[in-house]
Amino acid sequence: MAQPCCGNLLLITDSYKVSHHKQYPPNTHTVYSYFESRGGVYPETVFFGLQYILKKYFVGCVVTKEKIAEAKAVYDAHLGPGIFNEEGWLYIVEKHNGRLPIRIKAIPEGTVVPYKNVLFTVENTDPNCYWLTNYLETILVEVWYPMTVATQSRAFKEVIAKYLSETADNLEGLPFKLHDFGFRGVSSVETAALGAASHLVNFKGTDTIAGIVMARDYYSCPMAGFSIPAAEHSTITVWGRDKEVEAYRNMVTQFPNGMVACVSDSYNIWEACGKMWGEELKALVEDRGKRDVGPLVIRPDSGDPPTTVLKVLNILGEKFGTQMNSKKYKMLPPYIRVIQGDGINYDMVGKILTHMKENGWSADNVAFGSGGSLLQRVNRDTQKCAYKCSYALVDGKNVNVFKEPITDMGKKSKKGRLTLEHDNGQWSTTQEGTGNPDKDQLVVVYENGSLIKDWTFDEVRARAEIELLK
Ligand code: AOY
Numbered sequence: 001m002a003q004p005c006c007g008n009l010l011l012i013t014d015s016y017k018v019s020h021h022k023q024y025p026p027n028t029h030t031v032y033s034y035f036e037s038r039g040g041v042y043p044e045t046v047f048f049g050l051q052y053i054l055k056k057y058f059v060g061c062v063v064t065k066e067k068i069a070e071a072k073a074v075y076d077a078h079l080g081p082g083i084f085n086e087e088g089w090l091y092i093v094e095k096h097n098g099r100l101p102i103r104i105k106a107i108p109e110g111t112v113v114p115y116k117n118v119l120f121t122v123e124n125t126d127p128n129c130y131w132l133t134n135y136l137e138t139i140l141v142e143v144w145y146p147m148t149v150a151t152q153s154r155a156f157k158e159v160i161a162k163y164l165s166e167t168a169d170n171l172e173g174l175p176f177k178l179h180d181f182g183f184r185g186v187s188s189v190e191t192a193a194l195g196a197a198s199h200l201v202n203f204k205g206t207d208t209i210a211g212i213v214m215a216r217d218y219y220s221c222p223m224a225g226f227s228i229p230a231a232e233h234s235t236i237t238v239w240g241r242d243k244e245v246e247a248y249r250n251m252v253t254q255f256p257n258g259m260v261a262c263v264s265d266s267y268n269i270w271e272a273c274g275k276m277w278g279e280e281l282k283a284l285v286e287d288r289g290k291r292d293v294g295p296l297v298i299r300p301d302s303g304d305p306p307t308t309v310l311k312v313l314n315i316l317g318e319k320f321g322t323q324m325n326s327k328k329y330k331m332l333p334p335y336i337r338v339i340q341g342d343g344i345n346y347d348m349v350g351k352i353l354t355h356m357k358e359n360g361w362s363a364d365n366v367a368f369g370s371g372g373s374l375l376q377r378v379n380r381d382t383q384k385c386a387y388k389c390s391y392a393l394v395d396g397k398n399v400n401v402f403k404e405p406i407t408d409m410g411k412k413s414k415k416g417r418l419t420l421e422h423d424n425g426q427w428s429t430t431q432e433g434t435g436n437p438d439k440d441q442l443v444v445v446y447e448n449g450s451l452i453k454d455w456t457f458d459e460v461r462a463r464a465e466i467e468l469l470k
Contacts, residue, residue, distance in 0.1 A: 049146025099449025341369025
């Protein structure tokens with residue numbers, strides 16, 4: 001069975017919204033709402049993910065008599081009879097062939113915008129459908145998730161780039177420095193797809209296949225992310241504790257060419273690095289260097305991450321030797337690297353890289369894996385995302401619509417029609433329709449059932465690129 005209700009947009013809303021069509025003043029003709037990040041953890045937001053929502057839920061004939069009948073049955077039983085706007089929805093079927101009479105203008109996906117700016121606007125294009133603009137809030141605000149994951153992943157990228165620029169020969173390795181391990185740690189497959197695609201806006205390493213499929217199907221990207229053969233604990237421990245070294249030997253033998261990663265903390269990470277990789281299997285590992293195939297990547301998976309990574313580097317450095325790079329930091333030989341995938345969040349990356357730097361190690365020796373923190377430890381408040389009505393046309397009069405609660409001025413909303421302007425590096429949202437439409441960065445992405453802009457993943461990535469790489 002497919003996911004419940006994803007086939008019926010009428011059911012993808014909050015219960016109370018089903019009663020809102022009765023609550024507007026008489027002769028309301030236009031309701032205009034906007035979406036913004038009102039603040040939050042990261043001062044700049046990467047806008048991403050609206051196109052998925054539009055393609056999946058909004059494009060084409062999304063209202064039918066059958067869907068209306070289904071929704072009416074649900075809402076009559078759930079809210080009581082006579083609340084659901086059957087007439088309004090039937091009008092959309094009859095007058096608009098089931099296509100939504102809605103216009104959405106949005107900042108092009110991948111654009112990096114400081115918080116407190118409008119990111120998209122929504123309005124009805126048929127005055128009879130004034131009630132529709134905010135019926136759609138629930139699903140549209142779900143863009144907070146891909147947007148927030150893309151934003152946080154980009155912040156990871158900035159901190160890793162900073163340490164690479166200080167301690168590495170170059171930034172070439174950056175796209176593969178943060179690998180997505182998060183598939184199992186998210187609440188659903190749709191979450192995995194969205195979150196992983198959002199991470200791939202900034203990076204190219206992932207184990208979350210759902211994101212690759214999403215970038216392919218919704219953003220025309222043939223292959224958005226890459227991975228390598230890698231061990232899990234079971235494929236090592238099933239050999240038995242006394243055969244751990246044989247399990248490792250098998251890894252480098254089965255995957256003789258190209259990179260291979262091997263989790264090495266099943267019993268004793270220090271012995272695995274020192275005695276097994278560093279002595280018994282040393283010649284096999286060095287041989288990868290002689291043949292110039294990809295490196296062996298050793299993965300610790302427990303312990304205090306900064307301490308563990310440093311100790312693993314020190315042991316491997318003692319056994320395999322080190323070289324000084326152009327910035328005077330130590331590098332392991334090119335055939336051996338480390339990936340830390342346990343306990344990785346934004347703060348921990350900085351802690352590990354500082355500890356390495358203080359001990360003379362280049363950031364280029366390591367990559368990171370992140371799961372739950374990357375894809376699931378975010379919520380709508382991370383960037384304080386909200387959708388608010390700012391303008392209405394009522395009885396032929398323009399109304400500036402806003403809230404300004406004395407109990408929390410952080411929740412005050414913008415007024416009137418909005419434009420998002422970008423002038424010599426500065427972003428600003430102009431309110432009350434006073435902005436210069438020629439400078440407006442918002443573009444029509446959806447109108448009356450059609451997708452007007454179809455951004456590619458390459459375009460999204462180019463816009464989101466960090467300054468150090470521009
Ligand atoms: N993957 C790099 C390639 C991926 C993974 C996935 C949960 C990889 C591990 C690795 O090297 O070790 C999901 C945990 C690990």
